[in-house]
Every structure is written in structure tokens, then in C-alpha cells.
Amino acid sequence: MSSNKPKALVTGASSGIGAATALELARRGMVVAVHYFNNEDGGRQTVQAIRDAGGEALAIKADVRQQAEVERLVAGVLSEFGTLDVLINNAGSLVGRVPFFAMTDEYWNEVFQLNVSSVFYCTQAAGRQMAKQKSGVVVNVSSVAGRHGGGPGAICYAAAKGAVLTLTKGLAKELAPYGIRVNGVNPGVILTPFHERFTNEEQMKRMVDTIAMKRAGTAEETATVIAFLVSSDAKYLTGETIEVNGGQLMD
Ligand SMILES: NC(=O)c1ccc[n+]([C@@H]2O[C@H](COP(=O)([O-])OP(=O)(O)OC[C@H]3O[C@@H](n4cnc5c(N)ncnc54)[C@H](OP(=O)(O)O)[C@@H]3O)[C@@H](O)[C@H]2O)c1
Known part of the structure; x- marks a missing residue:
């Protein structure tokens, strides 16, 4: 791996926003660790897309709900890269649409492990290395749900993403x-x-109606904002979360 290029780890880079972000960071000259969990083909495709565009990448698997796996993930990245400059905490999911009275303790814990504990585990493991280097950038992928309480059956996910918003501020101060x-x-x-998994056509139509720009966004349109936050153009920004929602929710 090229020693002079910045090194990035993108979690959940086997599809969607994470895959687009991995590609965008590679386009901007970073060597990228493409993390995946179940979707090994997706992880390989992201790596291939980066290599096809002339970049450098490797794929690495871990369940980010497990602290020991995250420690192994970051150690694996460091053994390949030697350093780590950028962490994108993107892996996450709604898990399922579950109304409040049907929510179980098991579901609650799974949603929080995946969306919140993963940010704690990944940032602590990667942050130790960045602290040694005395520099680093972390970008957390939260959700508009964390601010408005979530759509149908998404109350637990919304609460978890709200916790990520708060973590972003606390970590900014601490780090x-x-x-x-x-x-x-x-x-x-x-x-x-x-959304292919969790949102039907009718729900999508209703959500799009609430967006000022009257369309859903793309993974690439999210990835370029993440890449801005990583870049030196944002070097005086910390503890900030940028809304990427086409005017769905403002204030
Ligand atoms: N799409 C939206 O409208 C939207 C809106 C707000 C926030 N977000 C957030 O954006 C992020 C990316 O979502 P997306 O829309 O790009 O969805 P996606 O295509 O379903 O991607 C989710 C990623 O998370 C990974 N992941 C899921 N469970 C995991 C686990 N236990 N361990 C490790 N990785 C795991 C998946 O990896 P594998 O498939 O390889 O298992 C996948 O790469 C998520 O945090 C999501 O909550 C999305």
C-alpha cells in the first residue's frame, strides 16, 4: 500500500452510502479499507470499483456489534496500512420496523449495538491510533430520524441515531x-x-412528499458531503452534523 497517501476505514462499505463514500475517498487520493459483514460480494465489488478507478483498497470483514471483532478489524487495517487517518462510522440499520408496544428487549439491544455501540467501539479502537499520530478525522453517519423521532416502526432506530448525534458532539470535545x-x-x-428492505412504494411516496426538493437523495450525494467533512476544507469544523435531506427538515 502507498505509504504517503492518507488511509481511511469505511464501515458498511459493501453497499449504499458506505460504498459510495469509499469510492469518493479513493477518488480523492486515499487508500481505503472497505469494511463489510454479510455482503462479501458487495465488499469485493467496492474494492474492484476503486481499483478500476486507479485507487487502492482492501476488503475486511467484521461484525461491528462486537467489540472484540472491531478491535480485530482495526488491528487488521493497521497491519496492512501502518497508519489510520480517517474513520467513517457508517455501518447501521433499522433492523426492522417495529411499533413501540411490540418492541422487545432483544430488538432494542440489537438496534443500539449496531447503530450506537459500533460507533463507540470503532472510534475508540481507531482513535487510539489517531491519538498516537496526533491527527485524525471521524465522520459519523446518523439520520434525520435522530432529530424527528423516526418514521413508522422506527422509534428505536431514531433514538439510537439521536444518541449518535450526541456522541458526535461529546467525542469532538474529548478528542x-x-x-x-x-x-x-x-x-x-x-x-x-x-429502503429496498424497509420501505414500500406507498411509504416512499409519502416521505418524498415531505421533501422540499421532491425527490430522494443518492448515496453519491451523501458521500460528497462526507468527503467534504474529511477534507482540509472542513479543518475548523468539529462536533458538527450536516443535514443531507433535500430540505426535508430544517432548523
Ligand atoms: N438510506 C437512507 O435513507 C438512510 C437515511 C438515514 C441514515 N442512513 C444510515 O446510513 C448508513 C448506511 O445505510 P445505507 O442506506 O447505505 O444502507 P445499506 O445499503 O443497507 O448499508 C448498510 C451497511 O451496514 C452494514 N452492516 C449492517 N449490519 C452490520 C453489522 N452487524 N456489522 C457490520 N456491518 C453491518 C452492511 O454490511 P453487510 O451488508 O455487508 O452486512 C452495509 O454495508 C446507516 O447507518 C443508515 O442507518 C440511511
Whole structure:
């Protein structure tokens, strides 16, 4: 791997926003660790797309709900790259649409492990290395749901993403003395496999009606905002979360 290029780890880069972000960071000259979990083909495709565009990447598997797996993930990336400059905490999911009175403890814990604990685990493991280097950038992918309470059956996911928004601010303060910036993006309705799995046509139509621009966004339109937060153009930004929602929710 080229030693002089910045090194990035993108979690959940086997599809959707993570895959587009991995590609965008590679286009901007970074060597990228493409993390995946179940979708090995997707991970390989992202790596191939980066290589086809002349970039450098490797695929690496881990369940980000498990701290030991995340430690192994970051150690694996470091053994290949030697350094780590950028972490994109993107892996996450709604898991399922479950109304409040049907919610179980098991479902609650799964949603929080996947969307919140993963950010804690990944940032701690990668942050230790960045602190040693005295520089680093972290971008957390939260959700508009974290601000408005979520759509149908998404209350638990919304609460988890709300926790990510708060984590972004707390981590920004705690890690600034180590030269690490921590920011986030709040995607609104973005066309990815997420909605293919969890949103039917009628629900999609209703959501799009609430968007000022009257269309859903794309993974690429989210990835370029993440790449901006990573770039030196954002070097005085920390603790900030940018809304990427086409005017669905403003304030
Ligand atoms: N699409 C939207 O409208 C929208 C809106 C707001 C926020 N978001 C957030 O944006 C992020 C990316 O979502 P997306 O829309 O791009 O959805 P996606 O295409 O379904 O991607 C989700 C990614 O998360 C990974 N993942 C899921 N469970 C995992 C686990 N236990 N361990 C490790 N990785 C796991 C998946 O990996 P494998 O498939 O390889 O298992 C996949 O790469 C998520 O945090 C999501 O909550 C999306």
C-alpha cells in the first residue's frame, strides 16, 4: 500500500452510502479499507470499483456489534496500512420496523449495538491510533430520524441515531486535544438497499412528499458531503452534523 497517501476505514462499505463514500475517498487520493459483514460480494465489488478507478483498497470483514471483532478489524487495517487517518462510522440499520408496544428487549439491544455501540467501539479502537499520530478525522453517519423521532416502526432506530448525534458532539470535545476532528452527516431519504428492505412504494411516496426538493437523495450525494467533512476544507469544523435531506427538515 502507498505509504504517503492518507488511509481511511469505511464501515458498511459493501453497499449504499458506505460504498459510495469509499469510492469518493479513493477518488480523492486515499487508500481505503472497505469494511463489510454479510455482503462479501458487495465488499469485493467496492474494492474492484476503486481499483478500476486507479485507487487502492482492501476488503475486511467484521461484525461491528462486537467489540472484540472491531478491535480485530482495526488491528487488521493497521497491519496492512501502518497508519489510520480517517474513520467513517457508517455501518447501521433499522433492523426492522417495529411499533413501540411490540418492541422487545432483544430488538432494542440489537438496534443500539449496531447503530450506537459500533460507533463507540470503532472510534475508540481507531482513535487510539489517531491519538498516537496526533491527527485524525471521524465522520459519523446518523439520520434525520435522530432529530424527528423516526418514521413508522422506527422509534428505536431514531433514538439510537439521536444518541449518535450526541456522541458526535461529546467525542469532538474529548478528542480535539489529540488533533482528532469528529463530525457527522444526517441523511434524510437516500435511495439505497436500506429502503429496498424497509420501505414500500406507498411509504416512499409519502416521505418524498415531505421533501422540499421532491425527490430522494443518492448515496453519491451523501458521500460528497462526507468527503467534504474529511477534507482540509472542513479543518475548523468539529462536533458538527450536516443535514443531507433535500430540505426535508430544517432548523
Ligand atoms: N438510506 C437512507 O435513507 C438512510 C437515511 C438515514 C441514515 N442512513 C444510515 O446510513 C448508513 C448506511 O445505510 P445505507 O442506506 O447505505 O444502507 P445499506 O445499503 O443497507 O448499508 C448498510 C451497511 O451496514 C452494514 N452492516 C449492517 N449490519 C452490520 C453489522 N452487524 N456489522 C457490520 N456491518 C453491518 C452492511 O454490511 P453487510 O451488508 O455487508 O452486512 C452495509 O454495508 C446507516 O447507518 C443508515 O442507518 C440511511
